[in-house]
Amino acid sequence: MGTVLLYAALIAGALLSLFPILWMISASFMPTGMANTFPPRLLPDHPTIQHYRDVFTRLSMGRYLVNSGIIAIVVTVLSLIINSMAGYAFAKLRFRGRDGVFRAMSAGLVIPVQVAMLPLFLLMKSLGLINTYWGVIIPSMASIFGIFLIRQYAISIPDDLLDAARIDGASEARIYRSIVLPTITPILATLAIWTFLTTWNDFMWPLIVLSDERRYTLPVALASLVGEHVQDTELMMAGSVLTVLPVVIVFLVLQRYYIQGVMAGSVKG
């Protein structure tokens, strides 16, 4: 009896979690107008891919897909390099001022990003980076959270391993490349997925820094299109599927690394 109730609750929860996502997919295949009927319909009687065609032709969302892809991939690659170097150094290299710098940086974790956004906009404007990919990319390249994540993991690299390489005459750069990076691969995977998802889904800063529609990322474009096309439910659902699908696929394929990282990071932190 207890087990039956348990499963009933679990399945009800799963349905509630999935329903908005499944309805979005279903409505994106409905003929125009069908999503605005009473009683509401779960499935299209005559599925159509017309809205997906329109999303790429009339709304030119292919361009936004490319913009989002470029920005998310560049941020992910650069932030992996930059944060892993810093995280490793804070964990394993002894140098004067290390702990002070680390403490000062950690204090930044309690400052909401919005506080920085207004002067950051002026800074980007003076650098001529408004309306460019770099304007979105640069502020995300280094992340305090990312450095923390790497540092926490890199602390467990045995010092003997690094010292042995030093005695063999390996340079610090070489030690980082051939010993550190292979050892911390699991946490790099977590950070890569985390960064990709956050950058892809990010809204407020791209909204501020991108004003030319041809540079829009998918979330910014979608928020702008919904104003004009609010009646075109099925079309908007196709646009939403296009926006959500890449991150959902990345997550489903790589979830093992991601979930383990989130769980491990939180428990120790």
Place this chain on the structure above:
Amino acid sequence: MSSARARIAAKTPEWRAGRAGWLFIAPAITLIAVFFFLPVGASLLLSITDFDLYAVANPANVRLVGTRNYTDLLQNPTFWLALENTFYFALVGGPLTVATSLGAALLVNAKAVRFKTFFRTVYFLPFVTTLVAVAIVWRYLYHPQYGFLNYALGAFGIHPIDWLGDPRWAMPAIILLAVWKNFGYNMLIFIAGLQSVPEDLYEAAALDGAGAVRQFWHVTLPNLAPTFFFVGVVTMIGYFQLFAEPYVMTTGGPLGATTSLVLFMYEEGFRWWRLGVAASIAFLLFLIILVWTAIQLRLERRLAA
């Protein structure tokens, strides 16, 4: 240190490691200093100026105004409304999200359950979706005539509610979306916390004749306390920064019922180009988050003692 000793020191592995350390952190700390800490400091300066559209065109037009932006805000009814809405969202939405997360974690982690990873993945899925996209989906689910929510409630004899059009219901609607979107993340952390509770504590409690409910109160909850505070602090900090949900679903309406502090800041700063005013809103938000986090940490220390 004398120069001779410095030169000898320069040959040592310690010196090499020291130089390497600074080189390794240089790119990250430079970026963080220039594109985060510098703007944060500049923001404080900005908040005591009358920086506006004229200053965006020509910075020579800026004048210092002291604390005027702050005192003006305290007289501005929109600010108080945004403050009230933000607290409404955080104080109701935050605990609701944490409670849902804990409930989901207990269900998924229950011993009798199979397919744990399947349920865990399904519950986590909303968290990875794009907020803007799912906010648009929920807008349609909340539609007073054609939306599924009213249709489902109709089955219980509840009359249609204009979720996003009624000032009384717009914030609850946004809270519901936020709970759905975010509970999965905290759930993972709770599962990790639950799994770290030593099994023999449960066995000992069971030997003492404690049932499932008492085991939950006397074993699970006390051992979960650190996780609870971590999740509570992170969730509240995030919820005080409410922005995209009202931006996409209600643009702050109806009648300002969903205007949050960050949305108010965005409108002042990037719609009306009153960057000085917007910066003072940002700083007040920072202050609120700081005080709130300090209260939570003090509470944690008191309960732990």
